[in-house]
Amino acid sequence: MIPGIADQKALRLLVVIASYGTANDAYLDRVIREYRSMSFDVDIMIISNMNKKPAAEIECVVGLPNKNPWSLPFAHKELFAARVDQYDLFIYSEDDILVTERNIRAVLDVTAVLVEDEVAGWMLVERASSGALNYPQAHGSFHWDCTSVTSRGHYLLAHFTNEHAASYMLTQQQLARAIASGGFLVAPHEGKYDLPCTAATDPFTQCGFKKLIPISHIDDFSAHHLPNKYINRLGVDRKQLDAQLSVLMQIAREGNTVIPLFGAETRLWHSMYSKDYYEPARDEVLSGVPEKAAVLSIGSCSAANERRLLQRGNRVVAVPLDPVVGNGLAELGAEVVLGDVITARAKIATERFDRLLFVDVLQFVRDPAHLLRLFADLLAPDGRVIICAPNRPSLRYAWKCARSSNVFRRWGSFDSVGIHDTTVGKLRTWCAQAGLAIEKIERCAPDRVSPTFRFLSPILASDLVATATRRGSPKPSAREARGMEQMEVSGGSAVQ
Structure with a gap:
């Protein structure tokens, strides 16, 4: 058990700090x-590739x-395990993370x-320098897992899907449990x-x-x-964070599922x-949306595309x-429809839209055709569906996968990789x-690719943007056709 607040001065704390090279020495000193x-009764150890000993009572363990x-960073695990019976609390940290006594007491x-x-x-x-706050894990x-909100005592808590905070703290009991799980004392892996992030997140990703x-x-x-x-x-600023936390706390207070x-x-x-929850606006998508058109955006996140459309x-x-994420959309003036796919579709069953946007959406659902079919009936008679998706697999994807030792397994089916x-x-x-x-389908070649090599766009293109109509829908007007041609010239090659 964690001692009561009156006894916390007697707690023994082991801190292991990873510090490679000398670039962060000023932060390390701080x-x-x-x-x-x-x-607290604090012992500090440094793990490094060189001998660092800023004070006699601080031990430095050299070696990778x-x-x-x-x-x-993986070197801290053996040090923790060897001393699991000697300390009440264990903190691992990179050398530029300032953990305060306030932080520790709050966790306790x-x-x-x-x-x-x-x-x-x-x-x-x-x-x-202005005092503004930034939260870089976002x-x-x-993102925040909206299904994870829970109440413990006088606290409301939630899970953020980025477990990496370049540091973590475990009690003696928690560390012993992590070691017993078999997922803590493992070789460096990713x-x-x-690698460095994995060393700081293994307690959460593979120790239960x-x-x-x-x-x-x-x-x-x-x-x-x-x-x-x-x-x-x-990252997000404090205003954005507070808006997100407000929604999470409302979910907790109302007990909503x-x-x-x-x-x-x-x-x-x-x-x-x-999916990039903070994705920028996509010009190649927005250029296919006429002014004053009614737009339905399915699977939206950052609101960058929606902001531009509303401004137009x-x-x-x-x-x-x-x-x-829907809270940010509502603040901009978008009409937000919440719920699962079936519920959301039912809420707007009588609506009709000039454009349906599926921006980085279809690849994440088990039956993409079903999702398209579900919303396609909401198209106005001359409406269009605009689909943006990664060009996968591509040379870019293969190159990234080649950096993994499990390239073929990780290239697998929807069930295995999502x-x-x-x-x-x-x-x-x-x-x-x-x-x-x-x-039409437009291949969006990377900006760095010379026009001379645009013929390689099938393997170099990072994204595909498709425009589709319901079968039997009228062909685009001459003006729309000219706009599409201009988009092809500026953005990539079209596949007919």
């Missing part, structure tokens, strides 16, 4: 000063688990009300995350623990990423091709992946099964 200022420099407090397989964790926060496919963040007390569970290097590059539209995270190496004067109805291949042929087949006829 981190060490913080730990040495705490009222294997020849890959990125394997260094909530741990007392958690169930056996739950571990409290913190989110990383960065501070701009990028790519990482899968969902890269679920990481929960107390969203009702987010400031107590925010650890400072000292370099502040992701500000204006990736929330069902996401569909899952959008793959089981590929490094979660490759998962389009009416936008959005069926978001979940209520958390994503369909989305070739030109697949898109044609799904549309045909849904009663749609493809007018």
Whole structure:
């Protein structure tokens, strides 16, 4: 059991800090000063590729688990295991993460009300010179799991799908359980995350623990990423975070059963091709939407496309992946329809739309043709369906897979990896099964590709954008046809 708050000064804490090279030494010094200022009985160890000993009482263990420099963080596990009976708390951290006594006491407090397989964790926060806050873990496919919201004591907690915070804390009992699981003392490896991230997330990805963040007390569970290097590059600001947390806490208070539209995270190496919850606006998609057209966007997330459409004067109805991302869409003025696919479709059964958008959607559902068919009836007589999907497999995909030691297994079926291949042929087949006829497919070659080599777009193109109509729908007008031709010239090659 965790001792009561009155006894916490007597707790023994082992901190192991990974510090490769010298680039972060100034941050390392700051981190060490913080730990040495705490009222706990703290021992600090450094793992590094070189001898670092900033003080006599700090031990430095030199050496890498294997020849890959990125394997260094895995060295902390043996140190923890060898000392599991000597300490009450164990913290692993990279050398630029400032964990405070406030953070530790907050985790201790909530741990007392958690169930056996739950571990409290913190989110990383960065501070701009203006004082603005940035939360860099929110990028790519990482998001709040809206089905995970729970109450423990006076805390509301939720799971954020990016378990990597470059640090974690376990109690003695939790560490012993992690070791006994067989998933902790393992050789350096990677899968969902890269090597250093995997070293910091194994307790959650393969030792049976679920990481929960107390969203009702987010400031107590925010650890400072000292370099502040992701500000204006990736992450969400405090206003965005608060809006997301507000939705999660409302779900908890109302006791609602929330069902996401569909899952959008793959089981590929490094979660490759998962849905980008923060995706930018796609010009190649938006150029196919006329002004004033009524638009239905299925599977929307970041609202970047929807924002641009609303600014142009389009009416936008959005069926978001979940209520958390849907909140941002509603604030922009989009009409948001929540629920699973069947529920959402029923709510707008009498509506008709000029454009249906499926942006990075079809590859994540088991039956893409069914999803298309379900919403195709909502098309206006001269309406169009615009589909955007990754050009998969492609040379780009094969190159990324080649970096994995399990390339062929990870290339597998939808059941094994959670994503369909989305070739030109697949898109044609799904549309045909849904009663749609493809007018054109545009291959979006990377910007870096010279026009001279655009003939290689079938293997170099990162995305495919298809425009389809219901069979028997009228052909595009001359003006629309000219617009499509211009789009082909500027964006890639068309497949007829």
